[in-house]
Amino acid sequence: MSSPDVPRAFLYADPAAHSLSPAMHRAAFRHAGLRGEYTALRVSAGELGEAVARLREPGVLGANLSLPHKEAALAHLDDLSEAARAIGAVNTVVNRQGHLTGENTDAPGLSAALGELGVVFGRNETHPTNDPVVVLGAGGAARAAVYTLLGLERNVYIVNRTRERAEELARMPGFGEAKARAADPHELPWPEVRLIVNASSAGLDAPDETPLPGFDFTALAPGALVYDMVYRPRETRLMREARAAGVRAENGLSMLAHQARLAFLAWTGVDVPTGVFLEALEVAR
Numbered sequence: 001m002s003s004p005d006v007p008r009a010f011l012y013a014d015p016a017a018h019s020l021s022p023a024m025h026r027a028a029f030r031h032a033g034l035r036g037e038y039t040a041l042r043v044s045a046g047e048l049g050e051a052v053a054r055l056r057e058p059g060v061l062g063a064n065l066s067l068p069h070k071e072a073a074l075a076h077l078d079d080l081s082e083a084a085r086a087i088g089a090v091n092t093v094v095n096r097q098g099h100l101t102g103e104n105t106d107a108p109g110l111s112a113a114l115g116e117l118g119v120v121f122g123r124n125e126t127h128p129t130n131d132p133v134v135v136l137g138a139g140g141a142a143r144a145a146v147y148t149l150l151g152l153e154r155n156v157y158i159v160n161r162t163r164e165r166a167e168e169l170a171r172m173p174g175f176g177e178a179k180a181r182a183a184d185p186h187e188l189p190w191p192e193v194r195l196i197v198n199a200s201s202a203g204l205d206a207p208d209e210t211p212l213p214g215f216d217f218t219a220l221a222p223g224a225l226v227y228d229m230v231y232r233p234r235e236t237r238l239m240r241e242a243r244a245a246g247v248r249a250e251n252g253l254s255m256l257a258h259q260a261r262l263a264f265l266a267w268t269g270v271d272v273p274t275g276v277f278l279e280a281l282e283v284a285r
């Protein structure tokens with residue numbers, strides 16, 4: 001039974017039942033020694049406005065938002081972080097005395113995950129700025145990925161099944177002067193590419209699906225990394241084929257853990273180690 005003086009956080013999504021977020025945030029409350037509850041609620045598009053309004057109540061820390069609410073929520077919030085504004089999507093709402101701020105922790109979550117994997121930030125002798133990187137997909141996750149990679153001073157190519165959506169994404173005003181461009185696979189300088197980020201949902205719950213059918217991974221630059229935001233299954237076909245060609249490939253669990261860590265930090269001020277979130281994901285799988 002929920003007690004009104006226990007701080008509460010929520011996930012609003014539709015569907016919400018299979019989310020891994022409750023396991024992660026409950027583990028974080030335990031690790032931090034804080035009383036707190038995290039509840040996943042199925043909220044339909046039509047219910048979103050009222051559900052967001054309830055986040056203003058005392059005792060509510062905020063909420064995570066997932067499909068289909070990340071963009072629609074913007075209209076119901078009081079202000080937005082720079083990343084949320086640029087990306088046009090919110091995955092974390094923070095309640096401060098009834099004032100709701102929308103944040104996007106997917107972008108810094110990806111950045112932290114790539115940093116751990118040795119993707120360097122800014123200028124560097126071995127990874128000069130303007131290194132070409134490839135983002136697969138043109139939905140909300142791809143917007144966060146492009147924003148992150150432009151911030152790392154990378155030359156971003158967007159490859160999407162529907163080319164027009166890649167072109168729209170490349171023109172997003174939130175990206176300012178920085179340049180991203182839409183491309184088809186045959187147009188890319190693959191021998192220079194050290195990083196592919198799959199931000200499409202190809203492969204999600206579909207072990208035989210890939211966003212790059214027939215791709216020759218040996219064409220990539222030496223030491224290249226394939227980062228697949230998809231984490232269900234743990235090894236996607238994209239990862240399997242990259243690894244078979246000797247290319248390093250990782251799934252999106254580390255990004256998932258980091259975005260949760262950053263949301264928890266925004267709500268509570270406590271920076272719980274990423275390992276706590278990863279361990280919860282292992283137990284919940």
Ligand SMILES: NC(=O)c1ccc[n+]([C@@H]2O[C@H](COP(=O)([O-])OP(=O)(O)OC[C@H]3O[C@@H](n4cnc5c(N)ncnc54)[C@H](OP(=O)(O)O)[C@@H]3O)[C@@H](O)[C@H]2O)c1
Nearest residue numbers: 137138139140141161162199200201202204229252255256
């Ligand atoms: N690891 C993390 O923390 C994290 C965070 C956020 C999202 N994600 C994952 O990122 C993925 C994308 O999420 P989203 O919110 O951006 O979804 P979305 O807005 O629905 O976009 C889906 C994208 O995937 C493309 N796509 C779908 N099926 C495809 C296929 N069979 N072949 C090639 N392209 C395909 C779509 O292409 P069209 O434009 O042609 O339809 C579209 O660009 C999901 O799997 C999600 O779980 C992971």
